[in-house]
Amino acid sequence: DTAVSQTxxxxxxxxxxxxxxxxxxxxxxxxxxxxxxxSKKFLKIMFSYNNKELIINETVxxxxxxxxxxxxxxxxxxxxxxxxxxxxxxxASRQHGSSNTGELFFGEGxxxxxx
Amino acid sequence: xxxxxxxxxxLSVQEGRISILNCDYTNSMFDYFLWYxxxxxxxxxxxxxxxxxxxxxxxxxxxxxxxxSAKHLSLHxxxxxxxxxxxxxxAASAIRGxxxxxxxxxxxxxxxxx
Numbered sequence: 001d002t003a004v005s006q007t008x009x010x011x012x013x014x015x016x017x018x019x020x021x022x023x024x025x026x027x028x029x030x031x032x033x034x035x036x037x038x039s040k041k042f043l044k045i046m047f048s049y050n051n052k053e054l055i056i057n058e059t060v061x062x063x064x065x066x067x068x069x070x071x072x073x074x075x076x077x078x079x080x081x082x083x084x085x086x087x088x089x090x091x092a093s094r095q096h097g098s099s100n101t102g103e104l105f106f107g108e109g110x111x112x113x114x115x
Numbered sequence: 116x117x118x119x120x121x122x123x124x125x126l127s128v129q130e131g132r133i134s135i136l137n138c139d140y141t142n143s144m145f146d147y148f149l150w151y152x153x154x155x156x157x158x159x160x161x162x163x164x165x166x167x168x169x170x171x172x173x174x175x176x177x178x179x180x181x182x183x184s185a186k187h188l189s190l191h192x193x194x195x196x197x198x199x200x201x202x203x204x205x206a207a208s209a210i211r212g213x214x215x216x217x218x219x220x221x222x223x224x225x226x227x228x229x
Contacts, residue, residue, distance in 0.1 A: 106158030
């Protein structure tokens with residue numbers, strides 16, 4: 001029973017298209033994240049949502065729009081895809097609060113290739 | 116501006132020996148540090164963590180050491196096993212359990228040789 005699941009796992013698309021990646025967690029966590037791992041292997045935070053409210057929005061182009069219909073889901077929609085958007089996108093979750101270990105639980109990643 | 120640095124892209128260690136992975140950080144506000152392990156085509160999985168109030172945390176074969184004055188931490192794996200071959204990410208947080216997420220290093224690819 002997967003704790004953090006992302007779909008699709010692989011996505012190949014043309015430049016200019018719009019695509020979405022979905023994420024769901026069944027851990028009961030109230031905070032969810034999107035991370036991007038680019039060709040240089042850096043894992044960089046893009047967005048953080050706590051109880052459906054946007055907490056962190058790093059310097060990400062406006063073409064990226066996260067949507068959280070409820071605290072168990074955080075989807076990532078990308079408009080007008082560019083070659084530089086090719087990367088592996090990881091969804092993650094954790095429970096907010098100082099009593100927790102602070103560890104993030106990651107999904108398996110979604111590899112996006114823009115041609 | 117890398118706030119968490121792992122200067123060794125790869126490390127090769129013989130099976131049974133000790134593996135030592137290093138990590139440096141620059142942000143003095145970081146107070147919680149974690150190590151993640153990642154296999155190809157999988158997401159990172161939590162391995163071990165340490166709070167800034169401690170200088171050592173041990174869990175089985177894995178021990179993390181923290182030197183706050185040097186802003187340096189290391190992960191020791193002993194004895195190293197073939198299944199330990201993976202990419203190891205060092206991560207840090209400024210607010211334990213907060214919604215700020217984690218800042219990651221670039222990772223070190225550990226290769227355990229038989």
